[in-house]
Amino acid sequence: MKILMLGWELPPNNSGGLGVACLNLSKALAKDGADIDFVVPYLADHSNIKFMNVLSATNLDPLFRFGGGAYNSEMISERIIPNITIPDSTPDMMSIRDVQKSYINFIEKYLLEFKPDLVHAHDWLTFEAGVLAKKNFGIPLIAHVHATEYDRSGMNGGNPLVHEIEREGLVLADKIFAVSNATKNLIHEKYQIPSEKIDVVYNSLDENFLKSNYEFRRDSYPYLKKMKEKGYTIVSTVGRFTIQKGLTHFLRAAKLALEKNPKLIFLFAGDGEEKNELVRLAADLGISKNVIFTGFIRGKKLRDIYSISDVFVMSSISEPFGLTALEAAHHGDVLILTKQSGVSEILRSAFFYDFWDEEKLANEILTVAGSESLQKTLKNNIKNEYQRISWDDVAKQCLSVYNKLR
Amino acid sequence: MRAICLYLHVHQPFRYRAYSIFDVAHNSNYFSEKNYSSKQSNERIFKKVLEKSYRPTFDLLEESLKKNPGFKISFSITGTWLEQAELWAPEIIAQLKRMIKTNRVEIVSETYYHSMSFFYNRDEFISQVELHQKKINQLFGVTPKVFRNTELAYNDSLAKWADDFGFKGILAEGWDKILGWRSPNFVYRPVGTKNLKLLLKNYRLSDDIAFRFSDRKWSQWPLTVEKYLNWVNDGCLNGNLINLFMDFETFGEHQWSETGIFDFLKTFIDSWLKVYDNKFLTVSEACDLMKPVGEISMPETVTWADTERDLSAWRGNSLQDAALPALYSLREKILASKDPALIDDFRKLTTSDHAYYMCTKYWNDGDVHAYFSAYDSPYDAFMYFMNILRDLEFRLSERTS
Numbered sequence: 001m002k003i004l005m006l007g008w009e010l011p012p013n014n015s016g017g018l019g020v021a022c023l024n025l026s027k028a029l030a031k032d033g034a035d036i037d038f039v040v041p042y043l044a045d046h047s048n049i050k051f052m053n054v055l056s057a058t059n060l061d062p063l064f065r066f067g068g069g070a071y072n073s074e075m076i077s078e079r080i081i082p083n084i085t086i087p088d089s090t091p092d093m094m095s096i097r098d099v100q101k102s103y104i105n106f107i108e109k110y111l112l113e114f115k116p117d118l119v120h121a122h123d124w125l126t127f128e129a130g131v132l133a134k135k136n137f138g139i140p141l142i143a144h145v146h147a148t149e150y151d152r153s154g155m156n157g158g159n160p161l162v163h164e165i166e167r168e169g170l171v172l173a174d175k176i177f178a179v180s181n182a183t184k185n186l187i188h189e190k191y192q193i194p195s196e197k198i199d200v201v202y203n204s205l206d207e208n209f210l211k212s213n214y215e216f217r218r219d220s221y222p223y224l225k226k227m228k229e230k231g232y233t234i235v236s237t238v239g240r241f242t243i244q245k246g247l248t249h250f251l252r253a254a255k256l257a258l259e260k261n262p263k264l265i266f267l268f269a270g271d272g273e274e275k276n277e278l279v280r281l282a283a284d285l286g287i288s289k290n291v292i293f294t295g296f297i298r299g300k301k302l303r304d305i306y307s308i309s310d311v312f313v314m315s316s317i318s319e320p321f322g323l324t325a326l327e328a329a330h331h332g333d334v335l336i337l338t339k340q341s342g343v344s345e346i347l348r349s350a351f352f353y354d355f356w357d358e359e360k361l362a363n364e365i366l367t368v369a370g371s372e373s374l375q376k377t378l379k380n381n382i383k384n385e386y387q388r389i390s391w392d393d394v395a396k397q398c399l400s401v402y403n404k405l406r
Numbered sequence: 407m408r409a410i411c412l413y414l415h416v417h418q419p420f421r422y423r424a425y426s427i428f429d430v431a432h433n434s435n436y437f438s439e440k441n442y443s444s445k446q447s448n449e450r451i452f453k454k455v456l457e458k459s460y461r462p463t464f465d466l467l468e469e470s471l472k473k474n475p476g477f478k479i480s481f482s483i484t485g486t487w488l489e490q491a492e493l494w495a496p497e498i499i500a501q502l503k504r505m506i507k508t509n510r511v512e513i514v515s516e517t518y519y520h521s522m523s524f525f526y527n528r529d530e531f532i533s534q535v536e537l538h539q540k541k542i543n544q545l546f547g548v549t550p551k552v553f554r555n556t557e558l559a560y561n562d563s564l565a566k567w568a569d570d571f572g573f574k575g576i577l578a579e580g581w582d583k584i585l586g587w588r589s590p591n592f593v594y595r596p597v598g599t600k601n602l603k604l605l606l607k608n609y610r611l612s613d614d615i616a617f618r619f620s621d622r623k624w625s626q627w628p629l630t631v632e633k634y635l636n637w638v639n640d641g642c643l644n645g646n647l648i649n650l651f652m653d654f655e656t657f658g659e660h661q662w663s664e665t666g667i668f669d670f671l672k673t674f675i676d677s678w679l680k681v682y683d684n685k686f687l688t689v690s691e692a693c694d695l696m697k698p699v700g701e702i703s704m705p706e707t708v709t710w711a712d713t714e715r716d717l718s719a720w721r722g723n724s725l726q727d728a729a730l731p732a733l734y735s736l737r738e739k740i741l742a743s744k745d746p747a748l749i750d751d752f753r754k755l756t757t758s759d760h761a762y763y764m765c766t767k768y769w770n771d772g773d774v775h776a777y778f779s780a781y782d783s784p785y786d787a788f789m790y791f792m793n794i795l796r797d798l799e800f801r802l803s804e805r806t807s
Contacts, residue, residue, distance in 0.1 A: 260427055348769055351785055363427050367789040373724040374788060381766060 180342025591645025
């Protein structure tokens with residue numbers, strides 16, 4: 001079966017979970033016999049990917065895939081909200097709309113030559129191209145929603161143009177995949193899509209984490225090692241620093257928890273437009289000494305963060321899925337997740353709270369830090385949960401839909 | 407003679423509220439959740455069950471007592487339930503008084519706080535049994551003669567204790583693994599006891615009503631009185647005492663009124679007594695009338711809970727093993743304080759429901775329906791419990807300093 005997969009990023013040129021999910025899903029589908037052409041909006045060396053064809057829609061550097069110029073600092077913060085109101089786009093201030101236009105042009109040319117059985121489009125960034133395939137070429141369309149504009153804007157409106165692109169894609173799609181029930185409900189309520197059209201397709205843990213070529217050496221982190229020996233508990237979070245992640249609530253909860261137990265260290269791993277505000281807030285709350293900002297990390301360093309942490313907090317106001325929770329669980333962390341995260345639908349041996357409930361989060365951090373037997377129980381029990389759904393399971397689920405649609 | 411011993415267990419815990427670490431040393435109200443719609447509102451839950459189960463079932467039973475001189479029944483009623491009924495349904499207490507006056511309603515002894523204290527602290531256990539006897543005597547003017555432990559948790563050393571304490575009988579689960587070829591429909595003597603008699607629950611016939619009555623996937627659904635009486639008659643071919651032990655809430659709460667459970671109960675009582683030589687007995691009468699047919703030993707603890715019939719829902723996971731011993735370790739200091747409020751708070755925390763809420767074995771299965779709890783998760787239950795322990799310790803330290 002020939003699948004045209006429309007994506008926006010693949011590791012290592014990824015900023016978050018979208019690229020990881022697309023890669024793992026495609027790999028599992030290919031293993032089950034799917035013949036995949038995967039389109040990315042940039043030019044990069046993906047020759048290490050053998051199980052599918054990676055096609056470049058433009059010859060842009062991967063850094064430009066969200067628009068912006070070479071010297072635009074916001075480009076580094078990987079903003080997703082497009083700036084479409086710039087009156088005269090100059091070559092070095094290109095908007096994400098320009099990238100999308102080129103992407104659509106490429107897809108049109110592709111479809112004049114090839115006829116895939118199905119188009120599988122990931123998120124609004126590629127929905128227009130998917131709609132083109134559906135409208136002009138009559139190819140069945142699956143719209144895969146990893147996040148909506150509501151999620152990205154912390155449920156506060158968002159960009160109306162993005163909403164419109166999302167709506168059109170969702171309405172015209174033959175089937176919608178949502179990464180959680182929460183996302184399914186949101187699509188149903190905000191975009192008035194009938195629930196029957198939406199299947200929940202959960203994500204699974206990145207295959208790379210299951211390979212055994214990783215070894216954690218605590219000695220590489222003498223400061224944190226020493227603090228742990230002194231009885232400190234290390235509480236971490238990993239992600240983009242945006243409003244969606246609810247990190248200001250997390251910092252205020254950290255302040256509350258530190259008042260009761262000063263032996264806590266908070267690791268904030270990541271980067272984003274909220275970074276300066278968070279650093280300032282930590283200082284205003286008087287807890288800078290206990291809050292460490294690591295900057296953006298990936299690969300072994302990221303795994304080390306998970307490994308050295310005792311507790312992982314996902315404080316998102318809205319998190320369609322939340323792959324990092326599975327990664328943290330894999331590295332033996334106790335999880336504290338907002339009820340607003342999709343991943344909380346498939347995990348049970350964890351603490352949950354509402355993103356605004358700073359006191360409950362503080363309570364949970366203190367309880368975990370104060371009870372070794374609780375930590376053991378949670379770590380032990382979650383082992384049976386975080387891999388309950390494998391990428392193979394996910395691929396099988398997708399294929400059964402593919403077979404009905406083509 | 408063929409006899410049915412119908413025994414119903416009546417209990418509500420005082421659920422502790424979502425007690426925050428930020429309440430510790432500021433607010434020592436653990437059990438009174440002011441938000442009525444909260445999961446932990448004892449008042450809301452009691453009143454809900456009152457309307458669905460307590461009121462209609464007690465009315466039905468009182469009516470049956472009036473109509474059938476041969477009808478008899480036994481209840482175990484925890485102190486925590488009685489306190490809640492005194493607050494929110496005093497008319498039920500009055501009704502119970504009327505029913506007990508007929509001499510055909512017997513109250514069974516147990517721990518006041520529905521605790522597993524027997525397995526943690528023998529002194530505390532005895533105190534709670536005595537507190538319960540005192541409460542029953544004060545309210546109803548009777549003294550229980552037959553003992554049941556929380557969740558019917560039973561073993562040989564409990565039987566020995568009950569014998570020494572002067573009880574004439576004790577209740578336990580009639581579980582196949584212990585009984586083997588023997589029938590639960592006789593009275594037995596617990597090994598190592600002199601005067602004590604052991605009444606064993608006929609769990610098949612009890613659970614047909616308590617668990618399976620409304621189960622449409624059950625091959626025997628729907629259960630008619632006629633069919634059920636046939637099974638009871640079959641049971642009487644091997645023994646002449648059928649012990650039907652179940653939760654009071656079976657009627658109206660576990661099996662809703664819409665399932666026909668009330669009609670079933672009423673018709674069952676009437677129909678059983680229509681046959682010559684059929685009787686109802688209270689637990690004491692069963693002990694008095696029946697001779698033990700043999701000795702039974704249960705060295706390991708057996709309960710009436712779950713398929714495992716053990717204590718694993720209350721003890722043994724690491725949360726419970728952290729929380730409960732920590733609670734019981736405060737006992738001597740708390741009693742020494744002679745502070746009645748502190749002592750009562752401590753004892754309300756020994757209620758076994760709290761430990762059950764920390765049970766993770768159903769939680770991990772992901773079967774939400776198997777996890778009956780006042781909390782969002784066993785981990786939340788543990789968190790609030792441990793916070794309360796901190797406050798108890800704080801109150802103790804305030805007194806001694």
